[in-house]
Amino acid sequence: MSYQTQIQDLMREVFVVDLAVDAETYDSAAPGIEVPKKKEMGDFAFACFKFAKVLRKAPNAIAADALAALQPRLKDHPQFAEVAAAGPYLNFKMNQASLAADVVPAVLDGSFLAPRSRNGQKMMIEYSQPNTHKAFHVGHMRNVALGDALARICDWQGYEVVPVNYIGDEGTHIAKCLWFYKNHFDGEVPEVNRGEFLGSLYTQATLMLDPTTLTTYPLAGIYAAQVVRIEMHPSREDQTVVALDLGDREVQVVCGGTGFSVGDRVAFAAPGSRIGGRLVQPTDKGGVASEGMICSARELTIGDDHTRIHVLPTDTPLGAELIEHFRIEGALPEGQGVGAELARRNREVSEVLKALEAKEGPLYDLWQETKQWSMDEFYEIYKWLDARFDHYFFESDVSESGKQAVLEYLEKGVLVRSEGAIGADLSDFGLPFALLLKSDGTGLYATKDISLAQIKFETFGVDKSVYVVDHSQSLHFQQVFRVLEMMGYEKAKDCFHLAYGLVKVVEGKNEAGQSNVVKMSSRKGNVFLFSQLRQALRDETFERYLKPFVGEWSDEEIEEAARWVSVATIRYGMLNTDNLNEIAFDLDAWINNTGNTGSYLMYAYARTRSIKRKLGEQDGSLADWALLTHEAEKRLLSGMSKFHEVVARAAEDFKPNVVCTYLYSLAKDYSRFFSECPIKQAESEALRVTRAQLNDAFGLLLGKGLALLGIRTLERI
Template sequence: MEKQILALQIAHILGEEYPRDWVQQQIETPKQSSHGDLAFPCFPLAKTLKKSPHLIAEEVSSQLKHPIFKDVQTVGGYINIFLDQGFVAEHTLNQFYQDPEAFGAHEFGKGKTIVLDMSAPNIAKPFSMGHLRSTVIGNALSNLAQKCGYETVKINYIGDYGTQFGKLLAAYLKWGQEESLKQNPIQELTRVYVKFHHASKEDPSFIDEGREWFKKLEDNDEEAIALWKWFKAVSLEEFEKIYNLLSITFDLTRGEAYYNDKMDTTIDMLQEKGLLEKSDGAQVVRLDEEELPPCLIQKSNGTTIYATRDITAAIDRKQTYNFDEALYVVGHEQTLHFQQIKHVLKKADFAWADQLKHISFGMMLQDGKKMSTRQGKTVLLEQVLQEAISQAANNIKEKNPQLKNAEEVAEQVGVGAVIFHDLKHDRRNDVEFSLEDMLTFEGHTAPYLQYTYARTVSLLEKGNFDPNNPVTDVQTASAWPLIKTIRLFPEVIEKAYQEYDPSKLAKHLLDVARHFNKFYALTKVVGSAEEQALLSLIYAVNYQLKDGLSILGIQAPENM
């Protein structure tokens, strides 16, 4: 609110040349409290107004008047605003208690639908740490979208088709052991797949054999189909264990193979529109005008590739859900692929093609290198989750052996640690896999946030706080940084969604916890003259931590 008020007044003073939105973008939050709560730099105005920034600051500041502004100062070309702390505190808490669930929510997505293509592990391969990123980023974005009013559809688009399955079929028929597949399916399928990869380096004929088996799969060969269905069934069972641990569900789980009998329609449509061209016997759509390489639609041997399936899937999803945005939460190495998909659809006159957005993210690295199933270098997500839970259980046994629901809390803490370790990073950056960092229960971690939340629960219980009878007049000066931080929640939610960046919310929650713990260290709450007002503030902190963690897909235990 205060930013909008300040921006409106400054824009009015400066005139039409400086619109309110531009002014608001310039407003800063000073790092030092001595420089105020808000600051407006006048340097960008100097050239146009032909005055020094200091003089502009003096002239503008003299005209700023509002009850929320307790003091207005100028320092070296900056206008520094000191807010009326009591007014802002009361306004913030009144706004929160009016409807706690709606605090931070928005309605700009109301009546609109977002489809998210996320997680998408490949069958017959282990669910690695690399797949964690798409899964948890996609889930958090879905929750953020819902907080902004959107309807969401989460699609787990399973990788169950493509040339790699021809290689897998060939590999299993050469070296596979049926009993091993029944006992530990993913391990056995990974073993033969890695063996095939190494063997094909020595003997290129293996590659041809893999292609032949994929062609059989496309031609509905009985043996190929039976094995492929078996591999798929055992893989989905294994994946479900992971999703249950992460508490993540999907509105639709569908494999690429679903579109096998629908791709001919897509190819015919592209042919009718005159977009297909032959290139070395293959069918492609040229994208020269976009300065992109041709998009391969059909190989010379008649097989299709995942571009054909993704184009078909996009058309199907638009017809089914009439989405306003379709988000593909997929690693940045697929950037070219999604550029090609979008531009093929645009050339085919689908006006909604611009609604497709590739939400790229960096790689999960191990010792600075990309994890690879083919090379046999991967870290299994289930192992990491179980180890995190085990370490959390050990910490609980050491620090709080009397905890009643220790097993449940250990799972919430361990899984939360793994999810938060990913989401606290800007999604576009690579993340170095480090079990040690992930399982540290101090600092910038989910356990720190969960412990802070449990601390607020304990305080509220000690003070017998009733959220139906809050006192919103907080006068304690040590509470001011905390009030200013929780007040930012609506702005953080909006930015986190609009920039498709859950790390903005993760960092905000860390700020809330840090300011709360600092406030609590300096302030007596239970038994103080301001007890009920301070507990009213703490309940708002409690609610925001739980709400924020939930949006990130992390549970908040009441006791730790």
């Protein structure tokens, strides 16, 4: 039984028997057992705040009364050396000899670190979810590290864990990639890193389809016009009526923007153009006809200002279409229209997408072949990382079933039609309408996620379903879970979106000499590819730590050590922060073995094994736990005793980072123990054996904690 549980049982007896608190009331008000921030206060703390209303006393007075009632019972609990009241808290200090006798032998015999007994709950953890035909890069590593660590932690905590992957193997990005491959690539397909090769094709395709590579004004249907008159709107104080000269005709628009005057040349969006994805049409605005709109920089996608109307250069010809007039010199042959060329390219991509959706023909065969290139690379990456998946789902497997599910629940009256589309009205839950089928019958991500959830519930029989996906998808999952509840799936309430912040990269310095941290994007091509990451980690590890052992260690051992230090570096770096915080990838800081890093913890473990080898086998029967009186020994023992509590909290809150924080703190306590409590030169044989046992137990516990994070330890490094 954990010490926290023992304290809870004691305090329940005190409050129910001695302080006359109703048992049910106590159970509903009882706080969790805390760990004081200042270790000198004690090992555990019990707060009395919640009983103030029940007992009609101040928390400080309740703590004093509870202590008085508790004291006679402590004679039967020698594990507690001291209990003291500190304001509204009761602080418990453990008997170090009793603590050591409970913890160290149990760690050494394996019982303390053995997985918790099964709790009867089946948990599916979906993580990684890469897209085929895109490159796997360092940003993907956070998802893998989180999902795999959580699977290991929850499995140890007693859940039946089913880790799964959900591969994005269809969509426009694949059509773009294959379009470029078929129409514009004339090189040789590489023998290795074919997934990254496909990602490079996608990046090049995206550039070819990006209007900004051809013109500085990327929207079609936008023309230069001169402001002729500006009058106040007759019924709307915040709008004006603007007359515009297009050279061959005059038009009128109603405008809410500012920052322009009569005589200025502005960007006029004609009817039929699209601004922000919306079709511009003639409209009536408060009784005044508006034949289009004039645009801000944001509406033109050339800046962030959305309140001021964008003013064009004074020499811009009236009536000129901006996409053509401001074309980038040399981007296209003379006489080839920018708008026409972009339309042609996008039309070709659409044709590829239609061919893939038909699920037959040469392009479909090419999709299957190239998809396997990506999958082979993913399998190799997961093998190197030692990440486990029990099952792989694919988007292409749930597209049609998702559409059928939507139509089924539309017929049942759960879903509704809106402007030709089908979705769920979630206004009662304070959420926007959940679009599930577009008016043309096209499904969305939510459509597929609903079908996938049905498979998880009905085929796999999961009790809890965890989705490890970045925080930008939070609204998406809120909607999906609510729709599943509306469909009658009770287990939807046990679905959880584990949101996390994105990984960014450093790109140069700003004027102040600070690092520029920017978001990675496969479309922009500014990603740190996995192959680059793996090689950089291996080279840094070798140069910093393993080069001196060339000739002494075998090549196989050196390469194996380089691999596991590399994995520890990237996994720990991705886990060692709160899930929602963004991460700036910093290879130099992460691989350092003197800070809060994976390699530092691996070194701490290797040190314990080195000491064990030097001391040889010790007769554990000579250990005398009462000899562990040094403050460093006490701190280390106290920290080790909290292993179960920390892992349980990490599993309950889905936060592997609390294990990182715990292990780093524990490793620092061990470092102090190592420095201040000599083992080989101990004053007596009994003390030497006792400290050696503590050293070995700490090593085993640290190794188990690292294993729960997906980090393998090394016997020497």
